[in-house]
Amino acid sequence: MKKNILVIEDEAILGESIRRFLKQHNYKVTLISEGINGVEDIRKENPDLILTDLLLPRLHGFDICRSVKEDSQLKEIPLIVMTAVYKGSIHKSETKNLGVEDFIEKPLDLDVLLKKIVKLIGPTTPVGVKAPPEEGKKKEVETREDGVVQKQFQDLKGDYVQQLPGKIMELERIWERIQRRQNTMEHLLELRRLVHSLTGSGTSFGVKEISENARRMELLLDMIVAEGEETIGNRKDKIDVLLDMLRHHPLVSTEMEIMRNRD
């Protein structure tokens, strides 16, 4: 019988990556991405191991650990806690005091995670051997997983588009500082970095017009950086036009107006 791992992680991409990885190693994985209300949600799943994030909607990870370790029926279930590296040392001692068995830092190294799981509950199949999909099910699995990836891509794209007006406003702010000659070269490099990011990400998220205008701006900034800040004046008009095109993109203009009015 497959061992059941309960993963409580609200970051969709990470949760799905863990689920997929552990499934490949033949564990049964239940992923809860919206957080839990109490130990009853854990009891229902009857897991062999719990892997939980700390910063979660609803019940916080610390409270999950405390509730599990204080519950006479659940306290023997091994718990692994995930947290960001920069908070690692603080959280490590706090969770250890609660009786948590192990701890792993984000960004996760899935191989390290697997070793920790195997150490606590043993492998379902020998470590490193991936369970092949059942005969006849491969195509169905691939199609379903493609659907999951597409859905997550759409979610990422939604987040990206939502952040675009803020990014364009940041470009405007830095460009203004450059024209006032405040830490000019430092701001030029920062502007070029942000514009380069828009060039690559815009085209990858299907916002080609933004990417194309950002690319033109990047080339102009490259020339200014190479030839010196005294050449800013020669390229100012072109950069102003490109910035104007960016701020009037349909995905950007309305939201920018709202943000400006809010400020």
Next chain:
Amino acid sequence: MTNGMILKRIMYVDDDPDLQNLVRLGLETRGGFTVKICDSGKQAIEEIKDFQPDLVILDVVMPGMSGPKTLEALQNIPGIPPVPTIFLTSKTRRQEMDLYKRLGAIGVIDKPLNPMKLAEQLKEIWERSSGS
């Protein structure tokens, strides 16, 4: 250059969080690889020994240490054999491909990144390199 090794662990070096998310989706969720994301060349240099990637993907334009500079530094870490490397670039810089190959890259991937195709693109470059 990849000598018939199985591609499993990939280090991705890019300062752009949006592209980091896309790459994680394409390589980890869809491709099933173990992926380590680094925000900078400096971080890649610090972490390569512990992570031991089979492949490194480097964005060309990064603040501080560029992709080519990072590759050069990675190749000169004592005790670490050269790791096959792929550059990620936009078409505007494609003409520099020969330079990247001279630096030791096994291939170049153009932006835009498509998370549905990225794993296949990598495998293709990996296998081509293995056969050469």
